[in-house]
Amino acid sequence: MYVRCACGRSDRDRRVAGHGHGRGGPLTLGAEIQKIAADYPESRSAILPALRLAQEEHGGWLPPEALQEVADALELAPAQVEAVASFYDMLHLAPVGKHLVEVCTNLSCALLGGQQVLEAFERQLGVAPGETSEDGAFTLRAIECAGGCGQAVVVVVDERYREPVRPEDVPAIVEELRGD
Secondary structure: OOOEOOOOOEHHHOOOOOOOOOOOOOOOHHHHHHHHHOOOOOHHHHHHHHHHHHHHHOOOOOOHHHHHHHHHHHOOOHHHHHHHHHHOOOOOOOOOOOEEEEEEOOHHHHHOOHHHHHHHHHHHHOOOOOOEOOOOOEEEEEEOOOOOHHHOOOEEEOOEEEOOOOHHHHHHHHHHHHOO
16 A cells, blocks of 8 residues: 655655655764663663774775764773774784785694695785785785684685685685686
8 A cells, every 4th residue: 555645655665765865865874872771771871883894994004093083972981992903813903915814724624725825925915914905906814713623614705604614715705806
């Protein structure tokens, strides 16, 4: 059943308002963080989702001003925010490449060739773990656990899991990424 508005038109073709349509336009990062914080009993409980949002807004990493924005929006000390940001592996305090390649080197992956997969990426990309290629296209990281132990070796590329990966799979993965 469709409702007719006062002008006689059906509401069938009405669209949902987008950002900028009424109510003042898109939210600032601080406002978005405050909106997230409203779902938590204490503002400090929102630090992690706020940092994820800030990282997304700042091109994949958290410059000092992003940490300050989060601290200001949550009314916390910057040191509290930085402590959380420096603890979690998925938060980046330095710029990362267009493609982030993370190779799990924890026990299950290590037993099934994680180090060999990491070395294959090093050869293909020309960078060591923790480095970004000169052209800014790739950052390679060794990570402790990707949570996919049943399908080791796990490689996380741009937040997408690839599993299981063997050293001989690496050239095709890199070629695919270079084609983007």
